[in-house]
């Protein structure tokens with residue numbers, strides 16, 4: 001049985017993805033801090049909601065999906081009850097496997113995951129790293145759980161904060177760019193709905209080409225950039241305003257914030 005502890009945005013998205021992938025509601029449990037939230041999960045997904053302690057005692061896989069700031073309290077609550085045979089999967093930014101292991105009994109396997117919100121459409125990027133008691137079988141279990149909702153990549157834990165900054169937060173950067181481009185459309189006199197449609201379809205088209213063409217992004221961009229044309233006029237402005245450097249610094253700042261979350 002799989003229990004999702006703290007089924008908020010990410011936990012609920014994973015719960016619904018796992019159900020879409022064919023698991024039965026009876027194979028799943030969810031926990032929530034508020035009864036109103038628990039009732040919504042029961043009604044929406046037909047899953048039983050239980051206490052954290054009961055989940056800790058009975059689940060084969062415990063998915064911890066609370067905010068990093070709530071992880072200490074959750075682990076204090078469940079720590080004494082998780083058997084060594086269960087697998088603990090932590091989805092929180094910044095929280096190390098060592099932090100989780102220190103609050104559980106000896107030998108409990110922990111896998112750290114950083115996923116992202118496209119879990120909702122089975123297009124997530126999930127990166128996983130084993131803790132010190134997790135072996136191949138535990139990584140495989142985590143992959144089985146996450147692969148129905150997108151891609152899964154194994155990385156060393158030392159890169160997890162970087163992955164959080166790159167792919168965990170990644171969708172937000174694309175949405176931000178879309179917002180800015182729609183504003184540009186408004187500046188040029190487009191109706192907002194038309195601007196939004198143009199930008200979203202350009203983003204979808206570009207994303208599918210990036211994924212399916214096998215071409216490097218530089219070549220794809222060069223193919224759009226005609227000599228003496230319009231695109232290069234825009235690229236000159238982006239370079240002049242240091243957009244590439246801003247992206248590097250932004251993602252480094254996100255990585256550093258992840259490290260701060262780990263420190264508590």
Ligand SMILES: NC(=O)C1=CN([C@@H]2O[C@H](COP(=O)(O)OP(=O)(O)OC[C@H]3O[C@@H](n4cnc5c(N)ncnc54)[C@H](OP(=O)(O)O)[C@@H]3O)[C@@H](O)[C@H]2O)C=CC1
Nearest residue numbers: 006008009010032033065066067068070091092093115116
């Ligand atoms: N949002 C994102 O894009 C991503 C988030 N993450 C990570 O996923 C985790 C969850 O984030 P997100 O889903 O956005 O956050 P949410 O706040 O939406 O979800 C967390 C849920 O946990 C509940 N909760 C807190 N403490 C407890 C407890 N002790 N027992 C039961 N339930 C509890 C909260 O209850 P209440 O509703 O009362 O607050 C909330 O519903 C975070 O650690 C984050 O770092 C990872 C990748 C992407």
Ligand SMILES: O=C(O)[C@@H]1CCC=N1
Nearest residue numbers: 093164165168169170
């Ligand atoms: O902003 C955050 O902290 C979380 C982690 C990755 C995406 N959202």
